[in-house]
Amino acid sequence: MTRRTSLASKWDAYICRPFPLLVRLSMNRIFHGSNGGEEELNISMGLLLALLAIPGGFASLLLFDKYGSFLQWLRGQTKFDPLAAALPDEYFFIVLSMVVTGGVALWWWDSIFPDRRDFVNLVPLPIATSRIFLANSIAIVILTGLCVIDVNAASSVLFPASVGGAQPAFRFAMQFAGVHALVVTLASVFSFLAVFASTGLLLLLLPYALFRRISPYVRTLIATMLLAALSTSFTVPSMILDLPRFSHSPLRFLPPVWFLGFCQLLRGRADPSLAKLGYLAIFALAVVAALALIAYAVSYQRCFVRLLELADAPPGHLGLRMSWIFSLFDLLILRTPFQRAGYRFVLKTLSRNEAHALAAGGFLGVGMVIASRTLFSAFNGKGLTPLPSADVLSIPLILSYCLVVGIRFVFDVPAHLQANWIFRLLLERSIDESAALARRVVLCFAVPGIVLVAFPIYLHYWGWTVSLVHLGVMMIWLMLLTEVLLVGFRKLPFTCTYPLFQHSAVIVAMAYVFGYFAFTAITSELELEALSRPVRGMVFLVISLCVWYVVHRVRKSFVEVRECLLFEDTPAAAFECLHLSDGGC
Amino acid sequence: MLQAIELTKHYASIPAVQKVTFQLEGGQILGCLGPNGSGKSTTVKMITGLLEPSRGRVLFRGEDIRRDLVSYRKRLGYVPEEPNLYPYLSGREYLEMVGILRGIPQPKLGKKVDTLLALLSLYPSRHSAMASYSKGMRQRVLLIAALLDDPELLILDEPLSGLDVSSALVLKNLIRALGEQGKAVFYCSHVLEVVEQVCSHLLILRQGAVLVCGSTGDIQKRIGHSSLERTFHHLVDDVDPGQVTRDIIDVIRAA
Numbered sequence: 002m003t004r005r006t007s008l009a010s011k012w013d014a015y016i017c018r019p020f021p022l023l024v025r026l027s028m029n030r031i032f033h034g035s036n037g038g039e040e041e042l043n044i045s046m047g048l049l050l051a052l053l054a055i056p057g058g059f060a061s062l063l064l065f066d067k068y069g070s071f072l073q074w075l076r077g078q079t080k081f082d083p084l085a086a087a088l089p090d091e092y093f094f095i096v097l098s099m100v101v102t103g104g105v106a107l108w109w110w111d112s113i114f115p116d117r118r119d120f121v122n123l124v125p126l127p128i129a130t131s132r133i134f135l136a137n138s139i140a141i142v143i144l145t146g147l148c149v150i151d152v153n154a155a156s157s158v159l160f161p162a163s164v165g166g167a168q169p170a171f172r173f174a175m176q177f178a179g180v181h182a183l184v185v186t187l188a189s190v191f192s193f194l195a196v197f198a199s200t201g202l203l204l205l206l207l208p209y210a211l212f213r214r215i216s217p218y219v220r221t222l223i224a225t226m227l228l229a230a231l232s233t234s235f236t237v238p239s240m241i242l243d244l245p246r247f248s249h250s251p252l253r254f255l256p257p258v259w260f261l262g263f264c265q266l267l268r269g270r271a272d273p274s275l276a277k278l279g280y281l282a283i284f285a286l287a288v289v290a291a292l293a294l295i296a297y298a299v300s301y302q303r304c305f306v307r308l309l310e311l312a313d314a315p316p317g318h319l320g321l322r323m324s325w326i327f328s329l330f331d332l333l334i335l336r337t338p339f340q341r342a343g344y345r346f347v348l349k350t351l352s353r354n355e356a357h358a359l360a361a362g363g364f365l366g367v368g369m370v371i372a373s374r375t376l377f378s379a380f381n382g383k384g385l386t387p388l389p390s391a392d393v394l395s396i397p398l399i400l401s402y403c404l405v406v407g408i409r410f411v412f413d414v415p416a417h418l419q420a421n422w423i424f425r426l427l428l429e430r431s432i433d434e435s436a437a438l439a440r441r442v443v444l445c446f447a448v449p450g451i452v453l454v455a456f457p458i459y460l461h462y463w464g465w466t467v468s469l470v471h472l473g474v475m476m477i478w479l480m481l482l483t484e485v486l487l488v489g490f491r492k493l494p495f496t497c498t499y500p501l502f503q504h505s506a507v508i509v510a511m512a513y514v515f516g517y518f519a520f521t522a523i524t525s526e527l528e529l530e531a532l533s534r535p536v537r538g539m540v541f542l543v544i545s546l547c548v549w550y551v552v553h554r555v556r557k558s559f560v561e562v563r564e565c566l567l568f569e570d571t572p573a574a575a576f577e578c579l580h581l582s583d584g585g586c
Numbered sequence: 587m588l589q590a591i592e593l594t595k596h597y598a599s600i601p602a603v604q605k606v607t608f609q610l611e612g613g614q615i616l617g618c619l620g621p622n623g624s625g626k627s628t629t630v631k632m633i634t635g636l637l638e639p640s641r642g643r644v645l646f647r648g649e650d651i652r653r654d655l656v657s658y659r660k661r662l663g664y665v666p667e668e669p670n671l672y673p674y675l676s677g678r679e680y681l682e683m684v685g686i687l688r689g690i691p692q693p694k695l696g697k698k699v700d701t702l703l704a705l706l707s708l709y710p711s712r713h714s715a716m717a718s719y720s721k722g723m724r725q726r727v728l729l730i731a732a733l734l735d736d737p738e739l740l741i742l743d744e745p746l747s748g749l750d751v752s753s754a755l756v757l758k759n760l761i762r763a764l765g766e767q768g769k770a771v772f773y774c775s776h777v778l779e780v781v782e783q784v785c786s787h788l789l790i791l792r793q794g795a796v797l798v799c800g801s802t803g804d805i806q807k808r809i810g811h812s813s814l815e816r817t818f819h820h821l822v823d824d825v826d827p828g829q830v831t832r833d834i835i836d837v838i839r840a841a
Contacts, residue, residue, distance in 0.1 A: 331692070342686040345679070346672075353674035353715075419670040423731070425636055426664060427687045429656040 019128070020136060027140035030119065031112045050151045053105070056097055058155030064090055065163045083164050083173075084270055089238035090164075091181065091264055094156050096234040096257045098185040099192035100227045101152045102145075106196035107220050107227075111355070113141065113200060115305055134301050141197075149189040157182040177268075184264040187286060191256060194289045196223060201296025204304055217355045221362030229370045230257060244274045253278065259285060334441055339428065343438040347494050350416050357411050357495070364407020365400070372399045388532050389463055394471060395525035397455040401447050401479055402520045406513060408443050409486045412494035421496040425568055428493065435566060436487045436556065439494060443483050451475050470538055474528050477545040482520060484552040491567045498569050587612045587770045588633065588739055593642035595628050602628045603794045605642070610772060610787075612738070615765045617785030617802070618774040621822055625794035626774050627667060630743050633772065634664050646739070660688065663732030667743040667774075669724035673717035677708055677727045680716065681734065688735045702730045706753065721748030729757065740764060743774045758784055782814040792822055 015021060032046060067090075068083065106113075115123075115137055123133055161181055165174025203219065204212050240252055241261065252258050262278030265271035271279055327345055335341045351357050379392035415421075451472065459468035531538030588610040595603040603625040610616045620626050631637035633644050635655045644651045651658040671680060678699060685695040703709045706726045716724060725748050732740060742761070746754050761771055761784050775781050781788070788805050790797045798805055798821060802814070811817045819827075 338686050338689050342683045345683055345686075346675075349675055349679065350672075417670070417672055419668070420672050422636065422666060422670060423684060424687075426634065426659055427684070 020132065023123075023128070023133060023136035024139050024143070026119075027115070027137040028144060030116070031109050031140060031144055033112075050147070053101055053148065053151050054155050056101060057094065057152060058159060060093065060097065061156045061159030061163060064160060065166075068163045068166065083168060083177075084268060087164050087177075088241070088261070088265075089235070090160065091184075092238045092241070092257060092261050093234045094153075094160060094181070094185055095188045095260045095264070096230050098149075098153050098156070098189040099257060099260075100231045102148055102189040103192040103196050103223070103227050105148050106193045107224055109144075110196070110200055110216070110220055113197060114204070114301065120305065130305070134298075134305075137301075138297070145190070145193050149186055149193070152189055153182065153185040156185065180264060180267045184260055184267070187263070187282070188257065188260040191260070191282075191286045191289055194286075194293045195256075198289050198293035198296055199223065201293060201300050204300040205296050209304060213355075217358040217362065220359055221366055224359075224363050225366030225369060228367055229373075230255070232370050232374060241275070245272050248274060256282070256285065330445075334445075337434060339434045340438050340441065343434075343493055344441060347438070347442050350495050351408075351411070354416050354495075357414060357416060360414060361404075361407045361411045364403045364410065368400045368403025368407075371403070372396045375399060385462060387463075388529065389459070389467065389471075391522070391525040391529045394528050395521045397451055397471075397475055398478065398521045398524055401451065401475065402482065402517055404447055404450075405443055405479070405482055405486065406516075408446060409439075412439060412490070412492070413497070413500050414495065415498060416495040418496070418498065421568060424493055424496050428566055435492055435494075436490045439487055439490055440483050442494070443486075444479070447479055448476070451479070467532060470532055470542075471528065473542055474524065474531075474545065477542065477549055478520065478524055481545070481549040481552060482516075484549065484556050485516075488552075488556045491565065493566065497567050587647060588772070589645040589648075590629070590633060591643045591645065593629065593632050593639050593644065595625075595632060595637065596640045601794055603632070603639075603791075606791070606794075606796050607642075608789050608796065608799050610739075610770045612768045612770050613765055614787050615761060615771040615773055615785045616787045616789055617781035618772065618789045618791065619776075619778070619781060619818060619822075620791035620797075623793075624791040626791055627743065628794075629791065630667075630741060630772070630774055634662065634741055635659060660735070661738040663735070663737030663740045665725075665728045665732045665740075665742045665745045667747075669721060669728055669748070671716050671724055671727060674715055676713045676715055677719065677723070678703065678712040680727060681730055684731045685734055690735060698734065699730070702733070706730060706756075722750055722753060725749055726753060737769070739770045739772070741772045741774075744776070745773075746775070746777065746780060754780075778814045778818055788814075790818065790821055797821055 161178035259282035262275040263282040266279035531541040593606040
């Protein structure tokens with residue numbers, strides 16, 4: 002007991018020394034973000050670790066069914082090769098570990114390097130810059146290690162247990178676990194370092210102001226690539242088996258395939274093509290590590306030392322190119338001062354605020370991944386048909402759904418909350434035009450894509466009738482979706498605190514998923530039916546319009562009942578005073 | 587023009603402001619003084635309508651401001667204590683947005699904004715994001731935003747904070763000129779010299795309550811000190827600044 006106490010007191014004394022304090026400071030900044038403002042979504046370390054561990058653990062548990070010997074016997078699988086059967090699952094776990102770790106690195110993108118606040122607080126103190134650099138590097142290594150271990154811990158225990166559980170030799174399970182743990186750990190490290198190296202290289206190659214400007218787009222692109230890897234993780238393994246026959250397959254360029262090759266190499270199951278990719282994995286890991294290290298060191302020297310000279314502001318003059326669009330919209334669609342001022346504010350926040358651009362871009366990225374998969378499966382080995390298939394019809398619907406839901410989601414994310422006093426001061430809180438403004442913003446983002454991109458494509462391939470009907474259906478359903486999403490919306494976007502977690506949040510999330518299927522799959526099937534029979538087509542359009550009108554009226558009546566603009570999402574009162582003695586008023 | 591009647595604000599049963607009563611007429615410049623935590627900011631927030639009083643009322647031209655906050659705010663210009671602005675907007679974009687929200691017609695608005703930006707030396711950086719502005723530049727943007735719609739009542743909370751010497755001189759003259767034009771100005775500050783130079787009336791708060799309220803000359807005559815600094819020290823300060831200074835130096839020198 003005494004020994005333990007003395008160790009604890011030694012540790013307490015150690016972490017209060019200058020260098021460990023610097024490391025802790027860097028870890029806090031990386032973890033909680035650079036701004037640390039009240040609008041940052043602050044998650045505790047414990048909660049984050051729990052969230053990161055869930056996917057691997059959950060996916061492993063689902064596999065007990067596949068590898069259980071009793072269930073195999075029931076299925077009549079007498080000759081079961083566990084290593085061959087585990088290949089697709091191994092690929093999935095590699096992708097999962099890369100996606101989760103890459104996602105975390107993307108989240109920490111802005112705080113990997115010390116920021117202006119660190120500079121102002123630390124540089125005047127008698128601490129060498131090299132020590133600040135070293136402390137930050139150690140913080141990155143600690144957090145990366147923690148993240149990698151956490152992401153892969155559950156799958157490293159449960160997956161080998163499910164595969165090796167039915168095998169007579171314990172050695173098999175141990176070997177399997179060792180190889181799996183090593184491969185997923187290296188894959189995670191590769192993913193983290195790849196994102197890290199991208200930040201460092203961009204910072205190194207581009208002027209700082211340009212780096213700040215393009216950062217959200219690069220992050221969105223990387224996030225889309227990670228999502229694409231995850232969404233194809235069930236189809237790629239079957240193609241990997243064909244690798245020996247197609248040596249020039251594009252699969253050779255996928256990093257998860259390299260690590261699968263490395264895994265097979267360690268298990269002695271790799272054919273020459275996979276073995277080659279396995280060696281490539283180790284080579285790529287070494288290259289990425291070296292790149293990350295060099296880029297980090299050089300960009301640290303280049304940027305941190307000159308941090309006060311580098312403005313965080315976007316370069317050049319703002320808003321000059323867009324002013325004619327606002328004048329045009331003022332004439333055509335923006336009727337009141339609230340709508341005119343609000344529209345300018347919303348558009349500028351969406352285009353200039355990194356977190357918002359990133360979140361909206363993420364939703365659009367998901368849409369693009371799903372749409373490209375749908376397009377691929379729709380045209381896989383098939384030519385053009387007189388009528389487009391339901392899959393083909395659903396593509397603009399998928400993109401519109403993800404874009405609209407993304408923008409609606411982003412509206413709830415606050416931007417510089419402390420600056421919202423101007424709206425609190427000037428806006429008439431009893432008149433609620435927020436839904437009208439939000440609807441205009443959403444439609445201004447989605448409609449040009451439908452009219453200027455989707456419509457000409459359908460016109461080119463399927464003629465006027467199909468393209469016009471499709472345009473009509475898309476517009477009606479887009480308006481319907483917008484109306485549904487804006488029921489109860491009483492905010493000026495970005496000016497309200499984060500919505501509180503409500504018990505209905507899980508149901509809302511499920512509604513979004515079901516809404517996706519209703520909006521994309523069911524609508525496109527109904528539309529296909531309508532296209533093949535014109536009378537039904539007319540009925541379908543009329544019913545769609547009626548549904549839109551009903552939802553529109555419901556939303557209007559909701560506004561009339563609760564008309565007050567919100568700046569703070571406060572919890573509902575546990576008790577409500579009915580004021581019966583005052584006549585209920 | 588503006589009347590605060592027994593304004594009281596409690597934060598979770600802790601009183602921040604208690605029964606603050608004062609009156610501000612057109613042409614008067616009322617300086618609000620008080621040590622940190624005396625309730626100045628809470629009072630300002632209540633008279634701008636940003637904060638609802640726990641008790642008491644604010645009347646503007648005899649009408650409770652809560653009855654029609656929008657028309658009250660239409661006639662109010664406000665410069666808050668902290669220059670909290672949207673850093674990704676340019677100064678011109680921000681002012682244009684404020685002008686639109688105030689209902690100023692577009693062609694007139696653009697011209698007015700540009701002229702005011704030029705007069706307050708912000709024209710060259712009007713299209714730059716406010717993230718790159720200094721504190722003084724942000725303060726000048728806030729000042730333009732407050733003056734844009736020719737308000738009858740001006741509430742200024744530490745408006746000189748961060749301003750350079752020439753901008754501060756311009757602002758002091760401007761406040762006096764606005765007073766002469768018949769506008770009511772509520773001026774909150776810690777800088778006693780400026781309050782002495784600019785304000786015709788004084789409101790001194792301490793621990794959330796009014797310590798003294800009236801014309802600057804009357805108060806000084808009553809207390810018997812010629813300078814505002816001595817008057818303020820006489821009314822508010824419990825500590826001897828000379829003794830505190832000596833104590834601090836002793837602590838710094840201690841091994």
